[in-house]
Amino acid sequence: MFGAIEAGGTKFVCAVGTGPGDLETIQIPTTSPGETIGAVVAFLRGRAGAELQAVGIASFGPLGLDPGSPSFGHITSTPKLEWRNFDFAGAVRQALGVPIGFDTDVNGAALGEARWGAAQGLTDFVYLTVGTGIGGGAVCGGRVVHGLVHPEMGHIRVPHDTVRDPYTGVCPYHRDCLEGLASGPSMEARWGRPASDLPPEHPAWTLEAHYLALGLVNYVCTLSPRRIVLGGGVMQQPHLFGLIRAELLELLNGYIQASEIIERTREFIVPPLLGSRAGVLGALVLAEQAMLCLI
Ligand code: ADP
Ligand code: ZN
Secondary structure, X not given: OEEEEEEOOOEEEEEEEOOOOOOEEEEEEOOOHHHHHHHHHHHHHHHHHHHOOEEXXXXXXXXXXXXXXXXXXXXXXXXXXXXXXXXXXXXXXXXXXXXXXXXXXXXHHHXXXXXXXXXXXXXXXXXXXXXXXXXXXXXXXXXXXXXXXXXXXXXXXXXXXXXOOOOXXXXXXXXXXXXXXXXXXXXXXXXXXXXXXXXXXXXXXXXXHHHHHHHHHHHHHHHOOOXXXXXXXXXXXXXXXXXXXXXXXXXXOOOXXXXXXXXOHHHHEEOOOOHHHHHHHHHHHHHHHHHHHHO
């Protein structure tokens, strides 16, 4: 039996099980590391006990993911001060004494969708979440892309026509990066009400689709994904998918001659199949990988 932790800025989703069919899940509010991790460990101990083989953590970041670095397993430069430089993987390993898998929340969600969801059988795809922030996980050649740190797919720069959209952007680091212009909080700040309250005919949505399609064009051109899975709160708006697909085709302008993109666009840009469970199921995959590393 595996333990899974999806760590978010407002809540942790914690589970034990082996897959979607037998997952037992609880939610724990994100307070201080001591309190939150204490509750997580108590749940995992109580439900799995000695049967617990490994734990996977899919966490908000930025994270230390380089196994050769002293910051491996840590949350690094988060604005949440209590969690800054917290040795997350170390704390859980110490408490439970089992192997720990550790990756970003979006890499976790990508792994979950690859195993049980909308990206099954695909060696190359992108999972992007559009919520409080924008973040992505890329799988290339069957492996999750890590690199020097880990990709920050929400912080790419996109053209910002300040005549069409005078809003300056919400990213504290870059202002008008993709996250700054297209995250849920940016929509709320620009239009004066939460994205969920904006009706489908509101001009907010064509602008949102425009920015997201600009982001996707960059991923298509640099990573050559076979599919892009779009999740997160803002993507709860089903009409946004059609707008993004149309805008993406327009921006690509026929340059990439792949029928998977041009003719089967509805299967190229898709919602997650696992919904809000993608992250915690991905954490379960991370646990399994951590255990297999030892065998
Ligand atoms: P988080 O990114 O914090 O994990 P979510 O993915 O749920 O959480 O994203 C939260 C953001 O998504 C908020 O900015 C919220 O306004 C927006 N959001 C949530 N539900 C909807 C909806 N149904 N339609 C549009 N936007 C939504
Ligand atoms: Zn940014």
